[in-house]
Amino acid sequence: MSHLKIYREKDIMRTHPCFSKEAHHKFGRIHLPVAPACNIQCRYCLRKYDCANESRPGITSRVLTPAEALERVRLLIERNDCISVIGVAGPGDPLANDETFEVLRAINREFPELILCVSTNGLYLSDRLDDLIKSGVRSLTITINAVMPETAEKIYSWIYYKGKRYTGRDAVECLLCNQWRGLRNAIDAGLIVKINTVLIPGINDTEIPLIAWLAGGKGADIMNIMPLIPQAEFEHLQRPPHEVINRLREECIKYIPQMTHCRQCRADAFGILGEDKDMELEVLNARIGEEYCEMVI
Numbered sequence: 001m002s003h004l005k006i007y008r009e010k011d012i013m014r015t016h017p018c019f020s021k022e023a024h025h026k027f028g029r030i031h032l033p034v035a036p037a038c039n040i041q042c043r044y045c046l047r048k049y050d051c052a053n054e055s056r057p058g059i060t061s062r063v064l065t066p067a068e069a070l071e072r073v074r075l076l077i078e079r080n081d082c083i084s085v086i087g088v089a090g091p092g093d094p095l096a097n098d099e100t101f102e103v104l105r106a107i108n109r110e111f112p113e114l115i116l117c118v119s120t121n122g123l124y125l126s127d128r129l130d131d132l133i134k135s136g137v138r139s140l141t142i143t144i145n146a147v148m149p150e151t152a153e154k155i156y157s158w159i160y161y162k163g164k165r166y167t168g169r170d171a172v173e174c175l176l177c178n179q180w181r182g183l184r185n186a187i188d189a190g191l192i193v194k195i196n197t198v199l200i201p202g203i204n205d206t207e208i209p210l211i212a213w214l215a216g217g218k219g220a221d222i223m224n225i226m227p228l229i230p231q232a233e234f235e236h237l238q239r240p241p242h243e244v245i246n247r248l249r250e251e252c253i254k255y256i257p258q259m260t261h262c263r264q265c266r267a268d269a270f271g272i273l274g275e276d277k278d279m280e281l282e283v284l285n286a287r288i289g290e291e292y293c294e295m296v297i
Contacts, residue, residue, distance in 0.1 A: 029085035029117075030076055032069040033062070034099045038092035039123050040175065041157040042145075043233035044198060063091070066103040073107055077114075087117040089141075095124035096160075101135050108136030115139060119196070123159055123175055125182025133189060140186050141224075143196040144179050147210050152176055154203050157233075180214070187219040194259065195223045199240045199248065209251050216256030224259035225249055 038045075064072065077083055086107055094100040095118070104116050118132060119141040132140070146152035152172035159171045166174060186193055195215045197208055212223055225248055227240045249258040 028082045029087055030073060030083055031087050031089050032064060032072065032103060033091055034064050034066060034069050034103050035088055035090055035092050035094040035097035036063045037096045038121075039096040039161065040093070040121050040159045042121075043155055043157055044200065044228055044231065046231040066099050066106065069103045070106050070110070073111065077111065083114070085115045085117050085139075086111070087119065089119035093121050093123070094118045095120050095128045095132075101128075101131050104132075104135035104137060112136070117141070119143070121175070122179035122182045123161060124178070126178060126185050129182070129185055129189060133191075137191070139192040139194070141194045141196055142179060142183055142186075143198070144183070144211055144215065145198050145200070146172070146176065146204055147207055147214060149173050149176065151204050151207050155200065180218075183215065183220060184218050193220045195220050195256070196226060197223065198226050198228055199245060200228045200234065201237055201240055201244075205240075205244075205248070208248055209255070212252035212255040220256055222259050223252060223256045225252065 073086060086104075088094040088100050088104065100118065104118075107114065108116060116135065116137045117139045118137055120143070122142045122144065125140075125142065145155050149169055149172045152175065153169060156172055156175060158165055158167045159175050160166075161174055161178075183193060183195075195211065197204075197211055199205055199208060208225060215223060225245055227245055228234060228237060230237050230239055249260065252258060
């Protein structure tokens with residue numbers, strides 16, 4: 001491991017709330033919902049915009065333009081000095097949206113001290129890795145739910161890659177190849193990498209230790225096993241209990257460190273993990289307060 005990699009890992013692990021159990025009590029993050037388009041269809045994914053009453057991945061009150069996202073960062077950084085990370089996690093896949101790179105570049109110019117983070121399914125990772133690095137991204141989350149194509153076929157309906165839509169075995173073989181190659185390329189480039197894996201009972205539960213073994217062997221830094229949220233095509237399945245997840249973590253920790261404090265955040269979350277505030281309400285209240293002060297003065 002290079003000296004630069006060691007320095008970056010210590011720095012990010014110390015202050016990134018999603019990568020460190022200790023940091024998540026002290027530091028917050030801002031998720032910017034600037035990426036509506038997605039390049040794959042997961043059978044467990046149900047993305048609804050304009051949703052303020054749920055807390056799960058893919059949810060946002062609304063999609064922001066890059067200019068609105070930058071203004072939001074300015075406002076929230078000014079009001080909260082505990083923010084250490086700016087992330088783009090949806091509501092689609094960040095790498096399928098040029099707006100992701102536009103807003104990351106702008107934030108990196110204005111707030112170079114902040115950690116920039118992106119969460120992706122990995123389909124476009126190798127193709128857009130240089131763009132990520134040039135935008136100032138230092139940490140990355142890749143969602144990998146399978147190793148074997150027959151397992152992946154049960155999880156993904158289709159992918160859209162280089163102008164063509166794929167289904168069936170062609171789709172998942174392309175996705176898996178790109179995910180694992182992208183992981184290796186990102187690690188070689190010096191990024192800190194977290195693997196997200198959704199535990200889907202009866203679908204990929206027996207394969208998760210293999211994901212952990214492969215990802216850890218390639219140099220990924222941490223793994224986050226998340227319970228399925230029963231919805232979309234998997235609404236008939238049961239959410240895995242904590243005991244099952246904990247047993248898997250105990251098995252997988254032999255291969256890669258395990259994250260145990262995930263809150264499966266919204267695409268517009270901000271603040272300390274577990275203490276999220278509604279972004280639209282917070283910004284609205286701040287503006288009302290500013291306008292009131294101006295009127296009083």
